[in-house]
Amino acid sequence: MAAPGVLPCMGRLSEMPAALGRLSRAYSKSQAFTEVLQLPKRQLTKLVFPLQELERYLLPDSKPDLHLNTFDPSLDDIARAESFFTASARNRVEYLSSAVRLDHAPDLPRPEVCFIGRSNVGKSSLIKALFSLAPEVEVRVSKNPGHTKKMNFFKVGKFFTLVDMPGYGYRAPEDFVDMVETYLKERKNLMRTFLLVDSVVGIQKADDIAIEMCEEFALPYVMVLTKIDKSSKGHLLKQVLQIQKFVDTKTQGCFPQLFPVSAVTYSGIHLLRCFIAYITGNLKTN
Ligand code: GDP
Numbered sequence: 001m002a003a004p005g006v007l008p009c010m011g012r013l014s015e016m017p018a019a020l021g022r023l024s025r026a027y028s029k030s031q032a033f034t035e036v037l038q039l040p041k042r043q044l045t046k047l048v049f050p051l052q053e054l055e056r057y058l059l060p061d062s063k064p065d066l067h068l069n070t071f072d073p074s075l076d077d078i079a080r081a082e083s084f085f086t087a088s089a090r091n092r093v094e095y096l097s098s099a100v101r102l103d104h105a106p107d108l109p110r111p112e113v114c115f116i117g118r119s120n121v122g123k124s125s126l127i128k129a130l131f132s133l134a135p136e137v138e139v140r141v142s143k144n145p146g147h148t149k150k151m152n153f154f155k156v157g158k159f160f161t162l163v164d165m166p167g168y169g170y171r172a173p174e175d176f177v178d179m180v181e182t183y184l185k186e187r188k189n190l191m192r193t194f195l196l197v198d199s200v201v202g203i204q205k206a207d208d209i210a211i212e213m214c215e216e217f218a219l220p221y222v223m224v225l226t227k228i229d230k231s232s233k234g235h236l237l238k239q240v241l242q243i244q245k246f247v248d249t250k251t252q253g254c255f256p257q258l259f260p261v262s263a264v265t266y267s268g269i270h271l272l273r274c275f276i277a278y279i280t281g282n283l284k285t286n
Contacts, residue, residue, distance in 0.1 A: 033082045033270065037075060048078065050228060050260045050267045054237055064241055065248075070257040073274050073285040081274035081283055084159045087134030091157040095138055098150040102182045106153055111280040112161045112189045114151075115224075116180065117196030118206045119167035122226035125263035126196065127154075127164050130273060132266075139164065149176065151183060160191075160280035169206035177209070185217050192220050192255075192279045199225035199260060202239045203246060214253055222255040223247060224272065229262040236260075 036047060046053045055066050073081075087093040099105040117123045124139050131137040131154070140152055149166030156162055165180055184193065195210055197203055203211075214221040223243060228236055240258060247254045259275065261268035277283040 033079050036270070037079075047265070047267050048075070048270050050262075050271075051240075051258060054233070054240060054260070057233060057237060064244065066240070066244060066258070067256040070255070071271075071275055071278070071285075073271070073278070073283075077278075077283060077285045078270050078274045081277035082133065082270065084157055084277050084282060085130065085133045085273050087136060093131065093134035093137055093156050094154065095140070096153040096155050096161070098140070098152045100150050101179060102186060105151060105183070105187075106161075108153070108155075108161050108189065110155075110158070110160050110189065111191045112163060112187060113192050113194060113276055113280060114163040114165050114183070114187075114190060115194045115196065116165040116210055117167060117226075118169040118198070118204060120169075121167065121196045121198050122263055123164065123167060123196050126224070126226060126261060127162070129261070129263040129266060129269050130162070130276075132269075151179070159277070159282045161189075162276070168210060169204075180210075181213060184213055184219060190219070191281075192222060192276075194224050194259075195221050195254075196224050196226050197243060199228050199236055199239050200230050202242055211251070211254075215251060218253055220253055220255065222275070223258050225258055225260040227262060227264075228260045228267060229265045 036044060039047065049068075051066055052068055055068060058064070058066075084091070085093065096108075097106050115123055115127060128139045131139065137154065151166065152164040154162045154164070163183075165183070166176060168176055168180070184190070193214055195207070195214065197207055213219075225240065225243065231239070240260065244258060247256060247258065259268060259272050261272055263269075274283065274285075278285055
């Protein structure tokens with residue numbers, strides 16, 4: 001059943017055109033945002049501003065606020081942010097090191113952002129997608145049960161550090177909460193925590209632990225909704241509206257705007273790159 005406020009014609013609109021899927025995958029390899037800018041307006045919106053695209057399917061008179069304008073950069077801003085993520089001889093984007101404890105973490109002066117989420121939420125895939133403009137970067141995945149999970153540090157030019165935190169939930173190591181908690185509480189240059197939620201299933205019990213941690217330490221954090229290519233538009237809208245309501249009514253430190261993404265179609269990836277560049281103080285949006 002469609003969520004309240006959702007247009008009833010959703011079923012017919014649920015499919016993403018295959019051509020766009022192909023194009024965005026091809027785009028991710030060819031690296032040129034200029035190609036995206038040449039897409040027809042509707043396809044461009046779908047790829048770059050997925051939340052705006054979703055909002056089109058809400059009834060005008062019962063539109064819940066999706067906070068579309070909280071972070072609303074221009075296409076120029078987004079193009080500028082892409083350059084930070086593009087590896088070159090002068091802009092090194094690379095894996096730096098891993099740590100199991102905060103006191104083993106590299107002491108870096110740059111602003112930092114971290115990505116946390118339940119195991120299987122799509123964190124490695126998302127980080128790989130963010131780094132698709134630096135194909136040399138190896139995003140390490142340690143999925144074997146019992147294998148020590150680590151925090152992985154990536155340098156993005158002279159701009160910021162991105163930290164991939166170990167996945168939590170099922171089979172998380174005992175010391176996981178200690179490791180993550182200490183990092184979140186004590187890392188001085190941590191600018192923003194990106195908390196990943198699977199858009200197919202919504203907020204799960206395991207996510208509550210991370211949400212509570214962020215709230216308790218009064219951290220600024222953002223919810224990123226992964227795998228948006230997997231659901232029908234109707235199901236996705238229902239999840240987005242539920243999560244938005246949760247953010248609006250149950251959280252203090254969470255950024256009001258949600259960031260839906262797909263590591264398969266690259267939908268939302270450009271906007272997320274731009275947001276990271278912005279909150280690390282590297283980009284002033286117009
Ligand atoms: P992690 O454990 O959080 O690092 O999750 P992974 O990145 O390994 O992803 C878990 C599973 O979800 C894998 O089978 C991925 O291929 C799949 N997956 C991740 N992101 C997406 C996405 O955006 N779309 C789809 N369709 N599948 C995804």
